[in-house]
Amino acid sequence: MAEKKKTTIVLFSGDYDKAMAAYIIANGAAAYDHEVTIFHTFWGLNALRKDNHQPVKKGLLESMFGKMMPQGAAKLGLSKMNFFGLGKLMINKVMKKHNAMELPNLVEMAREQDVKLIACTMTMDLLGLQKEELLDEIEYGGVGAYIGDAEDGNVNLFI
Numbered sequence: 001m002a003e004k005k006k007t008t009i010v011l012f013s014g015d016y017d018k019a020m021a022a023y024i025i026a027n028g029a030a031a032y033d034h035e036v037t038i039f040h041t042f043w044g045l046n047a048l049r050k051d052n053h054q055p056v057k058k059g060l061l062e063s064m065f066g067k068m069m070p071q072g073a074a075k076l077g078l079s080k081m082n083f084f085g086l087g088k089l090m091i092n093k094v095m096k097k098h099n100a101m102e103l104p105n106l107v108e109m110a111r112e113q114d115v116k117l118i119a120c121t122m123t124m125d126l127l128g129l130q131k132e133e134l135l136d137e138i139e140y141g142g143v144g145a146y147i148g149d150a151e152d153g154n155v156n157l158f159i
Contacts, residue, residue, distance in 0.1 A: 004033065004034070004035050005029075005032075005033070005034045005035070005154045005155075006034060006035045006036075006037075006149060006152055006153040006154055006155075007025070007026070007029035007034045007035070007036045007037075007153060007154065007155040007156075007157075008036070008037045008038075008039065008146065008149050008150040008153045008155070008156045008157070009022050009025065009026055009036075009037070009038045009039070009156075009157045009158075009159060010038075010039045010041060010044075010146065010157070010158045010159065011038050011039065011040045011041070011044030011047065011159055012041055012042050012043065012044050012158065012159065013043055013044055013079070013159055014042075014043025014044060014045075014046045014047070014069070014070065014076055015043075015076060015077065015078060015079035016073075016076035016077060016078050016079075016088060016091075016103060017078050017079050017080075017091070018079055018159050019044065019047045019073065019076055019103055019159075020103050020106060021159060022038060022044075022157070022159045023038075023047075023103065023106035023107060023109075023110055024106060025157065026038055026110050026115050027106060027109050027110055027113060027115070029155065030110065030113035030114070030115050031113070034154070034155070035116075035149075036110075036113075036115040036116065037115070037116040037118060037146065037149040037150075038110070038115060038116070038117055038118070039118045039120065039145070039146035039149075040117065040118065040119050040120060041120035041122075041123045042120075042123050042127075043069075044159075045119055045120065045123055045124065045127065045129060045134070046069050046070050046071075046072070046073075046075075046076060047072075047073045047076065047103070047107065048073075048107075048117065048119055048134045048135050048138060049069070049070070049071045049072050049073075049129070049133055049134060049135075050071065050072060050133060050134065050135060051071055051072030051073075051074060051075065051104075052071070053071070054130075054132045054133045056130045056132050056133060058128050058130075059128065061128065062127070062128020063128070065127045065128050065129075066127075066128060066129070066133070069127070072104070073103040073104045073107050074102070074103065074104045076103065078091060107135075111135075111137070116139060116149070117135070117138040117139065118138070118139045118140065118141050118145050118146065119134055119138055119139070119140050119141075120141070120142065120143070120146075121140050121141060121142055122142055122143070124140075
């Protein structure tokens with residue numbers, strides 16, 4: 001029996017369009033029966049944040065990071081032509097017109113397809129993010145967790 005193919009993605013970007021690309025590729029690979037891992041680090045962690053405020057105890061610096069970063073996939077800005085959020089509204093309107101899935105739906109689809117979503121614990125510590133602020137039923141790990149999946153990967157991407 002052939003060994004299952006693996007696709008791994010490092011999601012470093014916190015831009016809506018780049019995160020969408022990562023999740024479209026992940027869902028496509030999962031549909032092709034690949035084992036898929038998305039390792040969320042630095043600004044990519046914002047795609048895993050819950051979209052409502054979670055009351056957790058933090059220091060001043062960590063609280064400031066938490067307030068400055070978008071809460072959840074739906075609140076990420078575009079990488080280009082964001083125009084204080086106007087560009088995002090426009091792209092969402094175009095997506096709706098063409099029946100394209102929005103990022104929060106792509107994240108949910110990935111979870112339903114058993115895409116492994118890993119939150120980088122080192123970055124969580126640096127940015128002051130806590131597990132209570134991230135989606136339920138995701139995994140946590142350091143770079144070793146990603147390398148463990150990527151070393152046997154057929155497709156490895158950095159977005």
